[in-house]
Amino acid sequence: MSHEVEIPEDHPRQQSLLTRHRIEDGVEKGVTSKQGLIAEGRGEAFDYLLGEATLPSADDAERAAAAQLLLADHAVLSVNGNVAALVPKETVELAEATGADIEVNLFGRTEERMRAIADHLRAHGAENVKGLTADARIPGLEHERGKVDADGIYDADVVLVPLEDGDRAEALAEMGKTEIVIDLNPLSRSPRTAAVPVIDNIIRAVPNMTKHARELADASPEELESIVAEFDREKALNAAERAIRDI
């Protein structure tokens, strides 16, 4: 794979092309899969329709997500290839700001990619990366896709699943976990099953959740609970749908 494309500086969407190259570097490192590249393209299209900006309703969702992570007994941030490629440092910072664990969890699980992603996260400051033990299963999913760590996602009460497949999002919800899903398509199953659907680009969403978590570091459980309670998931999903229609 050496089909490098030079981006002319006068190209109208240089920023977006640079993001693409970041994820392509993920391919070179074995972090991002080919399916991940296609998923990135789908995300780009929805982000384009959303205006490539964080909606006020998404900011509300990111604040509620931060509160939910801070309230958790055991929060876990699930990381796949695209998450690792796009926001490795930002994910480590969110884990630090909320006391959450980080667990690698892949749709197309191979030991090689699991290790490449864990290495990539460690290179960006992650101290403890779960997911490699894989000594528990999410009920209702096929063997490879259901693998999780017993002391990680299996044990968690709150799980952040960015860019997640719909089947697994549903299976995690059925386990009774409080799910926070980041996804750019408000109509896809993953955000529709989430307690907190965040319809935003992960590149903007994760740092903004960290910012909210830091602001809420000294908040009481009652304050955090009221932020969670005030967040209206249906309203947020509808606002994102309207934003896509109003192109």
Added chain:
Amino acid sequence: MSHEVEIPEDHPRQQSLLTRHRIEDGVEKGVTSKQGLIAEGRGEAFDYLLGEATLPSADDAERAAAAQLLLADHAVLSVNGNVAALVPKETVELAEATGADIEVNLFGRTEERMRAIADHLRAHGAENVKGLTADARIPGLEHERGKVDADGIYDADVVLVPLEDGDRAEALAEMGKTEIVIDLNPLSRSPRTAAVPVIDNIIRAVPNMTKHARELADASPEELESIVAEFDREKALNAAERAIRDI
């Protein structure tokens, strides 16, 4: 690159996943680039919003495109990596039905990919594949991106450019060529510069253009001209935009 993903048979969007695997095979063969995979994802998102069906306005555009190709003195179908991966046989059939040439033309041109794509097209029945000579230039584009064959795209009066980059679509239009663009995003620059914008999935659009060309094989130039004249490009672009909004 061996991150194969097994598609569970009960997955809700098996058809779409199979299409993705066809394009991933293109990667294995050196036909599709990493940028091509991302572009495929963008297309999937827009096709999803369009309802994954050919709009009546797109069918009109495909009929007008067929008429335009039949009217041409010299029509050329421009083929990039995704076109070759997704519709190799269908492109050869459209060339046969309209008397058009086929020319490989890439955003990220490398001799290796040019050859892989030409070989792939020949394996699907193409007898004469242009683009490898590259003895002419499209004015206004950087060196690599402007390369075309003097007796191919450079000479053509009608060019089909499916899944084309906006810069090149504009440069071709400025050369006075009649452009037919296939693109799933009605807002992107490429279809907006085209005489005939076809807002449809290339997998549906190319065979449908061939069907129309066969039906119009015995039509007089006057009949073909009236089909072209009756096609309303603004109306077609607006219909596609409305279809995306009405999700």
